Amino acid sequence: NAGVTQTPKFRILKIGQSMTLQCTQDMNHNYMYWYRQDPGMGLKLIYYSVGAGITDKGEVPNGYNVSRSTTEDFPLRLELAAPSQTSVYFCASSYRQGRGKSNQPQHFGDGTRLSIL
Amino acid sequence: SQELEQSPQSLIVQEGKNLTINCTSSKTLYGLYWYKQKYGEGLIFLMMLQKGGEEKSHEKITAKLDEKKQQSSLHITASQPSHAGIYLCGAATTSGTYKYIFGTGTRLKVLA
Numbered sequence: 001n002a003g004v005t006q007t008p009k010f011r012i013l014k015i016g017q018s019m020t021l022q023c024t025q026d027m028n029h030n031y032m033y034w035y036r037q038d039p040g041m042g043l044k045l046i047y048y049s050v051g052a053g054i055t056d057k058g059e060v061p062n063g064y065n066v067s068r069s070t071t072e073d074f075p076l077r078l079e080l081a082a083p084s085q086t087s088v089y090f091c092a093s094s095y096r097q098g099r100g101k102s103n104q105p106q107h108f109g110d111g112t113r114l115s116i117l
Numbered sequence: 118s119q120e121l122e123q124s125p126q127s128l129i130v131q132e133g134k135n136l137t138i139n140c141t142s143s144k145t146l147y148g149l150y151w152y153k154q155k156y157g158e159g160l161i162f163l164m165m166l167q168k169g170g171e172e173k174s175h176e177k178i179t180a181k182l183d184e185k186k187q188q189s190s191l192h193i194t195a196s197q198p199s200h201a202g203i204y205l206c207g208a209a210t211t212s213g214t215y216k217y218i219f220g221t222g223t224r225l226k227v228l229a
Contacts, residue, residue: 004159033217042121042205042221090159105150106207106217108159 002026006091006109013081013116021076021112023091031094032074033058033106034066036087043090049074050096081116088113120144121208123220130196131228138191138223140206149189150207151180154222160205163191193225201227 007022025032030051035043035058045058049068063085065077074093078085092106122141130136140149148167152160164173166182166189173180177194193200203222210218 006159040221043207043219045216092160105148105162105165107162108152110157110159 004091004093004107004109006089006112008112009110010113011115013078013114015081015083015116017081018077018079019081021078021089021091021114023074023076023109024072025074025091025093025107026072027093027107028071029093029107030071030096031106032068033092033094034064034074034076035090035092036060036085037090037111038087046076046089078114083116086114086116120210120218121206121220123204123206123223125223126221127224127226129226129228132197133195136193136196136225138204138225140189140191140208140220142187142208142210142218144187144210146182146186146189146208146210148209149180149182149186150217151189151191152205152207154203154205155201196225196227198227198229201225 004025033048034046037043044060046060046064047055047058047066049055052068052071055066055068068074089112091109094106095104124139150165151163153163154160164180169184169186171182179192182189203224205222206220207217
């Protein structure tokens, strides 16, 4: 019953450091997403993937990179951490629905709280 | 401007009181989702509404989607401290798309 699992839960980075946020899902969902949540700003889409080997940019992709080598895993990489990347990061996944049908809900991980000092 | 507007932004109620949270879009919605978030946790999926006029209930929480599929309300009856948290609405504005939009959330506090 794991669902979407994110690691780590918390992390403090220094400016200029790099790190990878891990995300894995066991629901065989084809769509996966990375969001950041800033206070009062709602969720902003960073990157998404419609299946293994396919990724694309969301609203706020600058400073991040992703890969999707398997259906289950969708890591998010920060190459040169900046204070503006201090945020809570959420990974989510969903089934893709065909056109004309309502989209299925996204299922979220517990988040990674990242501070960059 | 926010594509999905939630109101109110925050709410403090006495235990046992009823409350309503609204979620409004300027576009037709192809799926409207309600989530609850507690500090330190992710978004927990509550309910999904698809059809205009649809209404769903889970325990003391009822959600409705209006006929035009542009507004949803979440109603909590006889609130309890366990209902406290942040309620977010999410939606798809295009069918079969990756693109979901989210409201900024309504922070609910229930006083015992």
